[in-house]
Amino acid sequence: MWDVGKVKAKDAVQLLEAEGGTNILKGLTEAAKVLDGRRHKNAVVSVILLSDGQDTYNLDLGGYGYSSYQTNYRGLVPSSLLSGAGHRSTPIHTFGFGVDHDSSAMHTIAEETGGTFSFIEDEKVVQDSFAQCIGGLLSxxxxxxxxxxxxxxxxxxxxxxxxxxxxxxxxxxxxxxxxxxxxxxxxxxxxxxxxxxxxxxxxxxxxxxxxxxxxxxxxxxxxxxxxxxxxxxxxRPVELAKDQQPSMDVAREKFRVEATEDIAAARAAAERGEYTEAARILERRREALLPALADDARCKALVEELRELSTRVASRREYEKSGRACILTGYSSHAQQRAASAFVAGAEGYGCPQPGGAAPGAAPSILGFGAAGAYATPAMQRMVGASRQIREQQQQPATSKRKSGSNGGAY
CATH class of the missing domain: 2.60.40.3670 (Immunoglobulin-like)
Incomplete structure (x- = not known):
């Protein structure tokens, strides 16, 4: 985008006013109009959708204000963004923000169009999550x-x-x-x-x-x-050598595929209200890891992902709070073999230590899916690194002011 276009885009954002309610279909319809009306059409096209609520205009949410497992979310996507005769779908990369967003809707929109779904629990890391996605799109x-x-x-x-x-x-x-x-x-x-x-x-x-x-x-x-x-x-030897070993590459991939299928099965169980069974499905898959793969970095990371997910589906409270969004993020990542992250408080996933004792306002832990970042490309990692550096630089003046004020200095 040229500098003039960037200025116009920022001005347009500043003019937006929140009037209550969430209309995902209208937002995506506007995105489709922008794409259809472009004078210069580049080869790579995607849409990024961030939502913090349930669609209150186009879905029958029932008496409790929440959509069901069987809701038809495909209707939230304009037909021009879906695959059809002679054209592929336009990937919509969705980001569910906060605990009130409709993770089922966001995941379905991404899955129907070839995009990814990520969960963001804290606004401090919205930029980082976007950076990972954009790093991929630019490459x-x-x-x-x-x-x-x-x-x-x-x-x-x-x-x-x-x-x-x-x-x-x-x-x-x-x-x-x-x-x-x-x-x-x-x-x-x-x-x-x-x-x-x-x-x-x-x-x-x-x-x-x-x-x-x-x-x-x-x-x-x-x-x-x-x-x-x-x-x-x-x-096809007549006899196998005594030291013949199965392919570790095949065994590793088989474990990942079976884990992905079990993540889907655990979600289905949780949606039926069978939370104990959902956790048991994930725990069984953890225990099924072959001894030969116990020291494999990717498999160890996947085992930790399964452990983290099992704690988030073990009860209705945990599942409704963050479990559904986390399990859909994990499935989105492994089913596509593409990086996706759940930025959540208290995650103990591989490479994501528990933030116990962290200072108030500290960034939440990152539950990265895809075998501890195995899917994250160098371009994604560089973009996320740049985003964090900018965020830290922006936070430094505020920190300096607080320290100055605590010592009697003026702001």
């Missing part, structure tokens, strides 16, 4: 990425564990594809491919499994590129 290097897998006959695809990403398997299981979409610089995606392999014959030492290709659009040049991966084969 989009790949668009319309499509991974295709073709089996070598008679191998067949049984399933693809791809999380939120749309997967297509042909009727006979001979090929499959995953629509990845956009990738930020330094991001990676891991998917579990389950295949049926025929019994090896007496003379079969190696079985060819699949061929993998990827098609994507280069954001900088606009060119569509094709990349061929290495053909995948499996050795």
């Amino acid at each position: 989009v290097v790949v668009q319309e990425a499509l991974i295709t897998v073709k089996c070598v006959d008679p191998v067949r695809v049984r399933a693809v564990k791809s999380g939120r990403y749309n997967t297509s398997i042909d009727a006979y299981g001979r090929s499959a594809s995953v629509d990845v979409g956009e990738l930020y610089a330094d991001e990676e995606r891991r998917f579990l491919l389950l295949v049926d392999v025929p019994r090896a014959g007496d003379a079969d030492d190696v079985t060819q499994l699949v061929k993998v290709t990827c098609t994507y659009r280069d954001t900088a040049t606009g060119q569509v590129l094709d990349v061929a991966g290495e053909n995948v084969a499996v050795q």
Whole structure:
């Protein structure tokens, strides 16, 4: 945005007046109008939505003023921002602020459009949360990425564990594809491919499994590129070596996929009011970690995430206060393999110490999802670091004034 545009945008924000109520659909409709009316259309387009309340204009919230698990939140998204004939959806990255926001609505809006959902409990770190998101958006290097897998006959695809990403398997299981979409610089995606392999014959030492290709659009040049991966084969020895070990990469990814599925199952249980069962689901997954992965940094971080979430779904009070928002943030992150954070008070997640004894007004702990920041790219980290530095500099004059006043000095 040019400097003149920045000034106009700031002036427009200053003219806004709060009149009560929350109308998410109207806000997103205005965003869609802005995008449709652009004179210069850049390749990367996203919407950022921050809300601190329940939509009071477009949803039937019932007698208690809260939406239900089955509410149709898709209706809050204008059709032009959803995927349709000939165009992809516009990612809406949502941020639920405070304890009164509708985390189910915000998560659904993000999920329907390919965005992420993050929870912010304290206004002090709104800027940091935005910075992480913007750091990614400013570093989009790949668009319309499509991974295709073709089996070598008679191998067949049984399933693809791809999380939120749309997967297509042909009727006979001979090929499959995953629509990845956009990738930020330094991001990676891991998917579990389950295949049926025929019994090896007496003379079969190696079985060819699949061929993998990827098609994507280069954001900088606009060119569509094709990349061929290495053909995948499996050795078929008559006897396994005694020291043969399973792939740790596969075991780690399997644990992450199963944990993501259990996070969804725990949410469903909590929404039914079965809070003890929700906590038990997450605890069982923690205990299921293989001994061989006990020292793996990513798995240890994920175990701590599950422990933190289990405490936040264990009772109705905790779930309504922050558990629902935290569990949806965690699911959003792992289902997309993209960084998302819950800025909450008292989080004891991996790398997020308990702020017990912290001074009044101190920033809340950050419950980072994605294996202790495994999904956070260097661009995201740099942007968050710059945001924190600015925030700390802004707080220093106020701190100096308070110290001066306590010693009898003038403000």
